[in-house]
Amino acid sequence: MASKFQGVDFYQTDGLLSEEERAIRDTVREWADDNVIPVIGEAYVAGKFPMQLVPGMAELGLFGANLPEEYGCAGLNNVAYGLIMQELERGDSGVRSFASVQGALVMYPIYAFGSEEQRKKWLPQMASGKVIGCFGLTEPDYGSNPAGMITVAKDTKDGWVLNGAKMWITNGSTAQVAVVWAKTGALDEPESIRGFIVPTDTKGFSAKDQKGKLSLRASDTSELVLQDVHVPKDAILPKSGGLKSPLMCLTAARYGIAWGAVGAAMACYDEAVSYAKQRVMFDKPIGGFQLQQARLADMLTEITKAQLLCVQLGRLKDEGKSTPQQVSLAKRNNVNMATDIARETRRLLGANGILAEYQAMRHLANLESVYTYEGTHDVHTLILGQEITGLSAFN
Amino acid sequence: MKIAVCIKRVPDSETRVKIAADGKSLDEAGVKFVLNPYDEFAVEEALRRKEQAGAGEVAVFCLGPAAAQETIRTALAMGADRGVLLSVDKIPADPLESAKVLAAELxxxxxxxxxxxxxxxxxxxxxxxxxxxxxxDLPCVSAVSHLDIEGAKGVAEREIEGGIEVVDFPLPAVLTTDKGLNEPRYPALKGIMAAKKKPLDIKPVQPGTGTLEIAALTPPPARKEGRIVGEGAGAVGELVRLLREEAKVL
Known part of the structure; x- marks a missing residue:
């Protein structure tokens, strides 16, 4: 049996966590060791999300874990929530993505922008994993520029009628419910963007699995088509308004991604260290060669920096002081460093590094998606550029 | 069902332990401590019995240092109702002294x-x-790997050399739990958060020194490096010869 994952803690960052936060991290870590690690390589090659993990995740309370207990959620702080994302992504980015979408992109907007009836109806069912959700914002021609979306919702006397298409939708074919963002006014009015709760069995709603992915293979990614989809008046999220609302969801999700990337990086580093100590070439372990030591030293350094970034960002978020720009910095830095570490681990492992039996190449391929989704690396660069100079490079 | 579970804080089996400078204890720096895995079976069994009965109490008792509160909270997070720390600086080396302290409390x-x-x-x-x-002065069944309880009577199974021993016993009783009895649950996140609000009494105790003393701890001798004799069927002859003549195990 493979030995249990011990984590990476070079700077005693554990000391920055409370006993509960550590207990939560250790529980999810152990759960991932027992449940994700044994099945993920095969699921990845098969191109299927391991659905059998969902009840266990729900039982632990991983979905919407930072939302209040009165809606069936765990009511955790944001550091604990981040640690959950870290440990899930240590298993696989697809598993973390599933939880991110369920919690931060579907449960969160229902909580933040929904009516009390909507919260009570959907949140407990989603926390218990009985209902799976997806989030429809990105469109085939509007990725980094969601303000340009052409999905529309028309107000009629017996409800809303939605038309449009959404692309790159995690959980799209699995979900029973979608939070769909659409313009309720003219196409040049991004301020008219509102969120709608759409059950996926509504007539005119269809989802198509995105074929041919070489990344996030253990994840459902789909295209959604909405053709004259009728939903009742109360399907609208009453407190949503303008592009700011979906962007708030993305900030919430990308906060979790910043942590998740640390998990993927630690998984790769762990694999790199153990391989470097065991693999013998020229009569000694390759870990004894300077080039590999430089790789490992860089990895440990980057992981340590990213851990400290995450804890401080989480504490700020708990105090209500974090800014979207700070989240951009963490997502941008951490996903980039994790991608580098996955690539260097893949290389350190030599030919073995390309096998599904090892983790590095799977994480590397996954992270290439994570690099692009939830605000591309480049867009976060521009967000920071704007923050620094006060000048927008977007327009 | 009123159930007491006695638990211990132990180093994680994955931790690489180091012997301290005194040569007879472990250096605890950097060592991760966990709830003893065999005690997890005991906690799980207690919780299941209470859940089946629909009422009752599961109380956990732990003899250990202040840091063992964390171990107790692991059991509370799994679902135990309350905990008692019998607080000592050092757990006595003599099991009888630990047993006396626990028995007095129970x-x-x-x-x-x-x-x-x-x-x-x-x-x-x-x-x-x-x-x-x-x-x-209670009946005791050790190393229980299967358990049935009906009213005030219990039937326990123990795995013994070459078979299974079935033991009838009356309640109340003391049982020690073995692997196979159940699959311990993961503490749910809500349970972890709730654990801090559950009662945890700290009672300083003074166990006797007992008759046992640890003279020295030494790591097992390092294993000699292995040797690959060859590959495939052709290597079998040489392997057998070495096992017979060099290792002398055949």
């Missing part, structure tokens, strides 16, 4: 079951549970 109330893990994975003594039973 005596003050009545229990349907008192559960222990079969052994602690740090000292492998396998004694405290059975000693407590003796001190409390």
């Amino acid at each position: 005596k003050s109330s009545s229990w349907d079951l008192i559960l222990f893990g079969r052994m602690a994975i740090d000292d492998y003594n396998t004694q405290v549970g059975t000693l407590v039973a003796e001190l409390l």
Whole structure:
């Protein structure tokens, strides 16, 4: 049996966590060791999300874990929530993505922008994993520029009628419910963007699995088509308004991604260290060669920096002081460093590094998606550029 | 069902332990401590019995240093109702002294079951549970891998050399739990958050020194490096020769 994952803690960052936060991290870590690690390589090659993990995740309370207990959620702080994302992504980015979408992109907007009836109806069912959700914002021609979306919702006397298409939708074919963002006014009015709760069995709603992915293979990614989809008046999220609302969801999700990337990086580093100590070439372990030591030293350094970034960002978020720009910095830095570490681990492992039996190449391929989704690396660069100079490079 | 579970804080089996400078204890710096894995079976069994009965109490008792509160909270996070830390600076080396302290505490109330893990994975003594039973004058079944309870009677199975021993016993009783009895649950996140609000009494105790003293701890001798004799069927002859003549195991 493979030995249990011990984590990476070079700077005693554990000391920055409370006993509960550590207990939560250790529980999810152990759960991932027992449940994700044994099945993920095969699921990845098969191109299927391991659905059998969902009840266990729900039982632990991983979905919407930072939302209040009165809606069936765990009511955790944001550091604990981040640690959950870290440990899930240590298993696989697809598993973390599933939880991110369920919690931060579907449960969160229902909580933040929904009516009390909507919260009570959907949140407990989603926390218990009985209902799976997806989030429809990105469109085939509007990725980094969601303000340009052409999905529309028309107000009629017996409800809303939605038309449009959404692309790159995690959980799209699995979900029973979608939070769909659409313009309720003219196409040049991004301020008219509102969120709608759409059950996926509504007539005119269809989802198509995105074929041919070489990344996030253990994840459902789909295209959604909405053709004259009728939903009742109360399907609208009453407190949503303008592009700011979906962007708030993305900030919430990308906060979790910043942590998740640390998990993927630690998984790769762990694999790199153990391989470097065991693999013998020229009569000694390759870990004894300077080039590999430089790789490992860089990895440990980057992981340590990213851990400290995450804890401080989480504490700020708990105090209500974090800014979207700070989240951009963490997502941008951490996903980039994790991608580098996955690539260097893949290389350190030599030919073995390309096998599904090892983790590095799977994480590397996954992270290439994570690099692009939830605000591309480049867009976060521009967000920071704007923050620094006060000048927008977007327009 | 009123159930007491006695638990111990032990180093994680994945931790690489170092012997301290005194040569007879472990250097605890950087060592991760966990709830003894055999005690997890005891906690899980207690919780299931209480859940089946629909009422009752699961109380956990732990003899250990202040840091063992964290170990107790692990059991509380799994679902136990309250915890008691019998606080000492150092757990006595003599299992009888630990047993006396636990028995004195347990005596003050009545229990349907008192559960222990079969052994602690740090000292492998396998004694405290059975000693407590003796001190409390209660029936005891050790290393239970299957359990049925009907009213005030129980039937336990123990895995013994080459078979299974089935033991009938009356309640109240002391049982020590073995692998196979159940699959311990993960503490749910809500349970972890709730654990801090559950009662945890800290009672300083003074165990006797006992008759046992640890003279020295030494790591096992390093294993000699292996050798690959060859590959495929052609290597079998040489392998057999070496096993017979060099290793002398055939």
